Amino acid sequence: MRVKKYVVNSMAEALQQIRSDLGKDAVILTTKPIKTGGFLGMFRKRQLEVIAAIEPEEEKGAERSQKTMLSPSKHSRLSTPVPATKEETGEKAPFSAILQTAAFRTQSASNHDRKKEEQENRVSRELDEMRSMLWKLVMADTAGASLPKPFLPIRQRLIGQDVAQDIVGLIFEKVIKELELEKLQDERQVRQKVKETIIDIVREANSAHGPLRDTTAFVNVVGPTGVGKTTTLAKLAAESVLRDKKRIGMLTSDTYRMAAVEQLKTYANILNVPLKVVYSPEELATSVERLAGCDLLFMDTAGRNYRNKEYVDEINKLLQSPLPSETFLVLSLTAKHGDLETVVESFKETRIDKVIFTKIDETGTYGSILNLVVKYKLALSYFTTGQNVPDDIEIATPEKVATMLLGELCE
Structure with missing residues (x-):
């Protein structure tokens, strides 16, 4: 049996990769949520770890001759047929069957998921407040050693320009919250985002920036x-x-x-x-x-x-x-x-x-x-x-x- 592990953002992405790598008869053995990446324990990304497998052709040929179809009467009470899973049949479910079963089970568990989502949103808000407090502490670090490497020359430049510490912290906080995680280590991307953030901060301070108005007398x-x-x-x-x-x-x-x-x-x-x-x-x-x-x-x-x-x-x-x-x-x-x-x-x-x-x-x-x-x-x-x-x-x-x-x- 050929086994492969995937770390993905969603089950749909996992299914697409598994089908591409292992084929439509691949079997999903386990799935579990994990957190990856991050900085100082923050901004960790939620992902899924999926382990899938595929049997060699010679093993599948012998197994196919022994498989039988499920009797329709067994599931006649359901308005929508639900494919059997590994636990129900003792067999390894094919790729297409797992997809249909996952869809059915997701629907039945939607109420539970909604409650879980509300709880996660509340925790997320609390984390945002903690991030703001933590960034103020980070910016109090004179050397800025806690910052990602692309931020260091920018911080040195802004402090050298006598930009207030709290404004430097505000700029960096906005950049880290808005820039995609993988781009935080890209020097060019960080510099461009810092420039855009400074422009936005100036614009937001007052909407009346500009020269002498034509209507002024x-x-x-x-x-x-x-x-x-x-x-x-x-x-x-x-x-x-x-x-x-x-x-x-x-x-x-x-x-x-x-x-x-x-x-x-x-x-x-x-x-x-x-x-x-x-x-x-x-x-x-x-x-x-x-x-x-x-x-x-x-x-x-x-x-x-x-x-x-x-x-x-x-x-x-x-x-x-x-x-x-x-x-x-x-x-x-x-x-x-x-x-x-x-x-x-x-x-x-x-x-x-x-x-x-x-x-x-x-x-x-x-x-x-x-x-x-x-x-x-x-x-x-x-x-x-x-x-x-x-x-x-x-x-x-x-x-x-x-x-x-x-x-x-x-x-």
Whole structure:
């Protein structure tokens, strides 16, 4: 007798392989559920171990002459004939008969299976919770020694980019739950899935990512001092004039910084657009009225200490406009992450529609982008990469963020 063992995902798969290898007269000797693979005792795959056999032709020839058919009357009480099994006849059941018997017995045991499935679902939910807790512990391992090998260079890259530990853990947890088990050891597959996961996380944080809306009529630019608000405003204004052919006007309330008005006036003269200086929130309405012939207005604000609540309240008054507006918070990526969080926290009471990250070209560390977007649900808008107006500005996308974070690992 020729005996062969199969490890499969389902009985149907086993039957197909047995028929292909041993023929239609093969006999199934035993079947039992097993668990294979896995990582750290988790994600083990449920499979079936099936042992089948086939008799040599000479033995089967002698046995066939002794076999007799079952009497129909023996099973006349059944509406559907049920093939005899090995236990019932003392014989080895042929492949086709086993298939029919298995189908009948599966139907009769369906109620029991449903209860078992409910119990397994409950256990599965508990395991998912344990996996989440375990992954937090795994990510606390500085060396990441517990991770599969393809994850190690990715983890090192993300930590080097100052991506928060909990966000790295979130990325890896999603990858391991969603990627097929056999692909977790494939470096190319893991890298691609990590990139897709970062893109999804950024998208899920806020659905409003994107550039200046076509319907916007009033743009407010706010942020701390020295981040490049005025230059960024000039880039957006120049793009609106040169590309979109819009009639624009400029306003500024930055009367605290020396030469701030002169800097914006220079840009206004180059673009041949009007500029109004707003010395107090009360003057804003009058200045806007004087620019009524414009399609789009850009408002530059002073960069000052945003820990001062009175100053934040003053900014909020300047942001009041009856026109369809968008407010852009400008942040420099060269600042410390803790300082960036402090600025964002200061604007919690202010309606911030989108964020612009400046000085991308002056740093090689981009983790703060992902950290802030995830923690504060910020909508990305633009990245600026230099001082040239209007060239050094580009639309910020989730794909761009993932590419910057992973660097050469994306290639």
